[in-house]
Amino acid sequence: MADPVSQLIAACNGRGGLPAVLEVLLQPGVASAVAQQLRSDPALVGAAVLQRCFEALRRGALPATDAANADYSAAPLGTQAAACTVAAPREALERATGSLFKGAAEAIGGDGDERLLSPYPPLLLDSLDLLTFPQLAALLGHIAACVEEGGPGVPRLVSLLPKAVALLMGCGAPEDEAEEDAVAEAVEGGRPPRGGGGAAASAAASHVDSALQRIWRAAWVTARASYAVQIMEALRDVPMTPPQLQSVQLKALSVCSGSGADLAALPGLLRQLLRLAGLGNKGMVLRGILSVFERLEAQHRSPDGRRPSAALQQVEGTALVVLTDALKYDGAMAAVGGTSWTDR
Incomplete structure (x- = not known):
């Protein structure tokens, strides 16, 4: 007898359509076995098979008992399940959905090959409503x-x-x-x-x-x-609530000014931070950015100590372009703090 994963793959590639996929998927132990396979070797299951499973779960119908051997292949893909179906138990659908989603989420959260895992996030995103x-x-x-x-x-x-x-x-x-x-x-x-x-x-x-x-x-x-x-x-x-947004913005500011932040990465971080500022607390964020560069200028000096280092000056130039672009499209932000930055 074939293992559960092989049975499911065969059903996905077979002629029975979505009802046949669901019939295999809801058998005891199949969904959990597929989830475990996703964790250990997602390439063996494949995004196409997982997508087929979610399509079957979304439809939520099984072949009727008196038509278990019916040939659904003649019907178009979108109408196969309607040919002769009965509703699957809701609890069984939810358990199978949860097992598959958890297995796939743990797979993409790991350190697997990006080329193999890249199809999974969009698929999971489309299936979140399940x-x-x-x-x-x-x-x-x-x-x-x-x-x-x-x-x-x-x-x-x-x-x-x-x-x-x-x-x-x-x-x-x-x-x-x-x-x-x-x-x-x-x-x-x-x-x-x-x-x-x-x-x-x-x-x-x-x-x-x-x-x-x-x-x-x-x-x-x-x-x-x-x-x-x-x-x-x-x-x-x-x-987010206003307190949550403020906490996120303060965290982002600390990342920008922290010792772990690479100077070359700062423009990209500032771009995202300014987009967060578009949601609120514009003045706080702009003042925070000024403070970040004041601290960086104290830390990164030229050999004679009279000016910021060449690397920091280059980053500041790029950051000024990023900020100017943000102020151009956000009049409220420009009114709050644009002058104080451009006067630097």
Whole structure:
């Protein structure tokens, strides 16, 4: 008998269409076996097979019992499942989806070959809406853990962050988690517990805040690599509260001024920082950038000590171009602090 992964690959390449894929995928142990294979050797499964699995899970239908041997190959791909199907159990669909997504997310968060892993992030991004509230919350935790570890998978995983946060904030929390939040909120506020969307939103906000705190407390630049630009780019599209945005901006400023920041990398970091400033706290960010260069000028001097080093002067010239471009397209930012910079 073929192993579960081989069975699934055969179903994906066979003539039975999506119902046949789903029938194999929902057999006990198949989804978890495929997930394990994704972790150990994603190339053996392949992005095309995983995409086929997500398509089958999205359709959520199995061949009817009295038509299990029907030939679906004559029907167009988009209509095969409609030929003769019954709904698959929701819990089984959710378990299979969670197993596959977790396996793929752990694969792209690892140190595998970029050429093999590059097709997976767009595929996972398109399939995020299949995840349940707990699965989305777990994904945020996994992304935060990957950033904390600073591995090569950080750029791939953080690309999922904005959409994952938006989906989590937009879906209802499980009843038990929402109820716990509602009771806690009521006790703290001295009023009767309330149900509804408020508790779900509170639970989602708690998960998002926890993940964001872990991300901005992590080291974005290490001796091995710097992923600050990719992290800042992802965070720019994450809906944040004003305190969260300020914390992210302060973290970005600290990265720019930190000893781990390579001078040549500063213009790219500043570009992302200025885009974050477009969301708020423009004056704080501009003053912070000025302070960064004041500290750098004190650290990087020419041999005679009378002026900034040639390397820093070159970086400052590039940074001025970046800032001027940002001010040109953001009148509010120009009004807040453009003059103080251009007078330097």
